[in-house]
Amino acid sequence: MVGLGNPGPSYAKNRHNAGFMVLDVLAGRAGGNFKSHRSKIFGARANVLEGRLAGARAVLAKPRSFMNVSGGPVKGLCDFYKVPVERLIVVHDELDVPFGAVRLKRGGGDNGHNGLRSVTGALGTREYLRVRFGVGRPPGRMDAAAFVLKDFSAAERKVLDLEVDRAADAAEALIADGLGAAQNVFHAG
Numbered sequence: 638m639v640g641l642g643n644p645g646p647s648y649a650k651n652r653h654n655a656g657f658m659v660l661d662v663l664a665g666r667a668g669g670n671f672k673s674h675r676s677k678i679f680g681a682r683a684n685v686l687e688g689r690l691a692g693a694r695a696v697l698a699k700p701r702s703f704m705n706v707s708g709g710p711v712k713g714l715c716d717f718y719k720v721p722v723e724r725l726i727v728v729h730d731e732l733d734v735p736f737g738a739v740r741l742k743r744g745g746g747d748n749g750h751n752g753l754r755s756v757t758g759a760l761g762t763r764e765y766l767r768v769r770f771g772v773g774r775p776p777g778r779m780d781a782a783a784f785v786l787k788d789f790s791a792a793e794r795k796v797l798d799l800e801v802d803r804a805a806d807a808a809e810a811l812i813a814d815g816l817g818a819a820q821n822v823f824h825a826g
Contacts, residue, residue, distance in 0.1 A: 638660070638695060638697050638698070638726040638728065639659075639697075639699075639714070639725065639728070639730040640656030640698070640728045641653075641752040641753075641756075642699065642704060643704050644700075644702070646667030647811060650788040650789060650794075651786050651788055652730050652785045652786075652787065652788075652789060653730055653752075654711055655772060655801070656728040658770075658801045658814055659770060659801055662802055662805040663697055663808060664688075664692065666809070667686060667697065669686045669687075669688045671685060672684065673685075674714075680789050682701040682703055683698045684698065684701060685697065686698075690808075690809055692813065695812065696714070698710075698711075700714075704755075705752060705755055707752050708726060708754075708757070708760070711725075711727070711756050711760070712756075714762055715760070723743075723765070723766075724766075725760075725765040725766065726765070726812075729753060729769060729770065729771065730747075730750075730769075730771075730772045731769035731770060732773070733773065734770070734771030734787070736773040736793055738771040739803060741807060741819050742767050742820075743764060743765070743767055744764045744765070745763060746763070749781070753767075768808045768818065770800075770801070772784075772785065807822075
């Protein structure tokens with residue numbers, strides 16, 4: 638499972654780092670800490686945690702590259718850990734989903750998300766699982782790229798931890814119960 642985001646403290650609370658936020662919650666549940674990892678394949682620099690989630694062995698990773706070039710590290714990690722693409726779960730922010738809502742799917746387009754475009758390009762397929770954390774649309778005429786690089790609003794921050802925790806629940810349900818069953822639970826609300 639890979640969370641998409643940008644490295645460094647200046648990006649830590651940005652909407653674009655929702656994937657990292659969800660992975661941090663999952664790391665706590667797995668009872669471990671991320672450690673620096675660099676495979677020889679594609680120079681896959683990432684922070685990685687090997688543990689158990691939902692009763693299954695899991696590798697959690699946060700690439701240390703910027704979001705728009707995260708495909709190389711994701712491909713390198715899949716190759717290093719011998720994870721077939723159909724078992725890969727990518728957790729990311731999603732503009733077309735209302736704030737805090739979670740949507741699960743396999744495949745599909747990148748919808749203008751440069752991190753997904755990079756991952757798809759490196760893997761050569763779109764057929765990986767996705768946990769889409771809703772950040773909503775920008776207000777007015779604000780540019781989408783500027784919006785995702787801003788921190789969550791004060792009102793959003795009041796419930797952000799709860800919503801991130803719910804997205805982590807969805808990721809675990811995806812592992813434990815499969816896509817269809819997890820969608821039935823998390824798309825209902």
